[in-house]
Amino acid sequence: MATAHSRVAARFMISPAVLLLLGWMIVPLSMTIYFSFLSYNLLMPGMEEFIGFTNYRFFLTDPAFFAALANTLLLVGGVLVITIVGGTALALLLDQPFWGQGIVRILVIAPFFVMPTVSALVWKNMFMNPVNGLFAHLAKAIGLEPFDFLAHAPLASIILIVAWQWLPFATLILLTALQSLDQEQLEASEMDGANFGNRFIYIVLPHMARAITVVVLIQTIFLLSVFAEILVTTNGGPGYASTNITYLVYAQSLLQFDVGGGSAGGIVAVILANIVAVFLMRMIGKNLEA
Amino acid sequence: MGKISLKNVTKAFGEAMVIPSLDLEIEDGEFVVFVGPSGCGKSTLLRLIAGLEDVTSGVIEIDGRDATEVPPARRGLAMVFQSYALYPHMSVRKNIAFPLKMAKMDAAEQERRVTSAAKILNLTDYLDRRPGQLSGGQRQRVAIGRAIVREPAAFLFDEPLSNLDAALRVNMRLEISELHQSLATTMIYVTHDQVEAMTMADKIVVLHAGRIEQVGSPLDLYRSPANRFVAGFIGSPKMNFISGAEAGKHGAHTIGIRPEHLALSTTEGAWQGKVAVAEHLGSDTFLYVNVNGMDPLTVRTQGEAGIHHGDTVYISPDAEHLHRFDASGKTI
Numbered sequence: 001m002a003t004a005h006s007r008v009a010a011r012f013m014i015s016p017a018v019l020l021l022l023g024w025m026i027v028p029l030s031m032t033i034y035f036s037f038l039s040y041n042l043l044m045p046g047m048e049e050f051i052g053f054t055n056y057r058f059f060l061t062d063p064a065f066f067a068a069l070a071n072t073l074l075l076v077g078g079v080l081v082i083t084i085v086g087g088t089a090l091a092l093l094l095d096q097p098f099w100g101q102g103i104v105r106i107l108v109i110a111p112f113f114v115m116p117t118v119s120a121l122v123w124k125n126m127f128m129n130p131v132n133g134l135f136a137h138l139a140k141a142i143g144l145e146p147f148d149f150l151a152h153a154p155l156a157s158i159i160l161i162v163a164w165q166w167l168p169f170a171t172l173i174l175l176t177a178l179q180s181l182d183q184e185q186l187e188a189s190e191m192d193g194a195n196f197g198n199r200f201i202y203i204v205l206p207h208m209a210r211a212i213t214v215v216v217l218i219q220t221i222f223l224l225s226v227f228a229e230i231l232v233t234t235n236g237g238p239g240y241a242s243t244n245i246t247y248l249v250y251a252q253s254l255l256q257f258d259v260g261g262g263s264a265g266g267i268v269a270v271i272l273a274n275i276v277a278v279f280l281m282r283m284i285g286k287n288l289e290a
Numbered sequence: 291m292g293k294i295s296l297k298n299v300t301k302a303f304g305e306a307m308v309i310p311s312l313d314l315e316i317e318d319g320e321f322v323v324f325v326g327p328s329g330c331g332k333s334t335l336l337r338l339i340a341g342l343e344d345v346t347s348g349v350i351e352i353d354g355r356d357a358t359e360v361p362p363a364r365r366g367l368a369m370v371f372q373s374y375a376l377y378p379h380m381s382v383r384k385n386i387a388f389p390l391k392m393a394k395m396d397a398a399e400q401e402r403r404v405t406s407a408a409k410i411l412n413l414t415d416y417l418d419r420r421p422g423q424l425s426g427g428q429r430q431r432v433a434i435g436r437a438i439v440r441e442p443a444a445f446l447f448d449e450p451l452s453n454l455d456a457a458l459r460v461n462m463r464l465e466i467s468e469l470h471q472s473l474a475t476t477m478i479y480v481t482h483d484q485v486e487a488m489t490m491a492d493k494i495v496v497l498h499a500g501r502i503e504q505v506g507s508p509l510d511l512y513r514s515p516a517n518r519f520v521a522g523f524i525g526s527p528k529m530n531f532i533s534g535a536e537a538g539k540h541g542a543h544t545i546g547i548r549p550e551h552l553a554l555s556t557t558e559g560a561w562q563g564k565v566a567v568a569e570h571l572g573s574d575t576f577l578y579v580n581v582n583g584m585d586p587l588t589v590r591t592q593g594e595a596g597i598h599h600g601d602t603v604y605i606s607p608d609a610e611h612l613h614r615f616d617a618s619g620k621t622i
Contacts, residue, residue, distance in 0.1 A: 191389075202377070
């Protein structure tokens with residue numbers, strides 16, 4: 001199969017696709033890099049000039065940047081913890097035989113099909129609203145003061161909303177991993193004297209390690225760029241309390257019309273994402289081998 | 291000690307009765323083989339003894355104590371699975387030590403037992419490998435190692451050799467027999483292969499559709515099968531069955547005669563027939579002979595018979611080794 005001839009042919013035949021993808025990536029990236037070195041404000045068209053690293057210096061010394069960086073990491077980490085722990089627990093439950101299993105599984109997967117803006121609005125207006133929200137009614141019913149989630153715990157609220165969206169994805173992947181576990185291994189460990197907890201720690205969890213790795217990697221990619229949920233709920237506020245890097249770049253370029261500064265922020269975000277990726281691959285990438 | 295007795299044990303999966311009421315005594319130190327065609331309930335019976343399935347009714351006693359409701363881990367039995375069921379993410383050492391770790395045994399004692407098990411099973415050089423890096427026979431040995439470190443009252447084997455190639459199967463068969471000699475622990479072994487049953491067992495239990503057809507030593511079953519099913523299942527090549535007029539002469543509905551008890555001649559004999567296929571094995575020759583008015587007969591002759599396809603031969607049954615069955619298949 002893999003003769004020298006067939007390898008050359010294979011390379012030749014995939015090259016159009018590779019070139020197209022490369023161009024698709026390289027053109028916007030180089031334009032962004034180019035803009036990031038310009039003083040480029042939408043309110044002053046035609047005044048663009050080369051200013052070197054000034055945009056980067058302003059972006060990286062802005063106190064908002066450090067707040068946004070911390071928020072981004074908290075958001076990604078918080079959602080990952082909730083979805084992995086919750087997803088494993090749900091997968092274990094759904095793996096048990098019970099009546100109506102098919103319908104329950106579809107219900108569990110449903111949140112994944114709701115678009116982020118809609119789910120954020122539903123959470124904001126129907127659950128977390130301090131006057132009309134369900135949580136406010138519940139609090140009043142037991143005689144408590146309603147809690148204004150988005151004003152007093154904006155980041156935690158957004159973590160909750162995003163985790164609710166991603167929980168089905170984690171559950172689905174972890175459930176399929178759980179179902180691929182050889183039943184004889186579980187029976188063997190039962191004969192070997194392992195109780196439920198030991199079976200989970202020594203047999204089930206190692207078996208699921210690869211699936212958990214996949215969930216962490218895929219979710220991290222998407223969670224670094226959470227945007228819609230912030231835009232429709234808190235607008236990054238109060239102050240910078242719920243601004244992440246993505247939202248900060250948006251605010252810089254489109255609220256302050258500073259395209260140059262926004263581009264510099266975008267490049268910083270790309271670099272940060274790559275640093276996170278390298279760390280992730282170092283830590284858990286070895287699970288994907290073999 | 292490993293005396294196991296089953297009293298009126300039944301097992302049903304929903305409506306399907308897999309094992310109708312069954313009684314069985316297994317003595318301490320015996321090598322018992324459950325044998326039968328696939329779907330006869332032999333694996334289910336083993337899983338009932340292991341505790342991996344609950345009995346529908348009846349009692350399982352281990353060493354005189356009622357173990358029917360005891361969870362698998364506390365029955366003091368160890369099981370070797372058909373797929374070996376090794377833990378893929380653990381080294382061989384950790385696989386073998388797993389039951390000891392679960393029993394919270396101290397590390398030094400664990401190490402001592404693992405080392406001695408590895409020595410018995412020739413696994414010392416492989417202790418730090420993962421199961422994925424081992425051959426089929428080595429994995430089989432690891433599975434056995436994981437069973438013996440627990441020093442169980444009895445070993446349960448569920449078709450352990452069916453994933454191995456023919457040559458390895460013969461080797462492992464010998465190793466398991468030797469292991470039984472040296473440990474002298476009760477072993478219960480499930481197989482569909484009557485050769486494994488004949489070569490390894492002290493006592494064979496022939497199962498058919500969840501019922502015990504016959505229990506006895508290998509040669510008992512070979513010499514005096516209780517019915518037509520056992521007669522046909524034990525022995526290779528299969529026993530020939532002849533019914534109709536020829537059987538009537540011997541006062542039976544069906545007569546059975548093993549291929550090795552048919553005398554072959556090229557000049558004279560009771561039945562005349564034509565050779566359809568001749569299999570020359572060197573030590574033996576198997577002939578498949580078409581005789582008028584009968585099903586094809588299998589004949590086994592020792593050495594190299596100079597007989598080929600299409601030859602006319604005469605066959606005479608050895609009257610001493612003739613088995614007679616009535617209409618319901620029972621031996622007369």
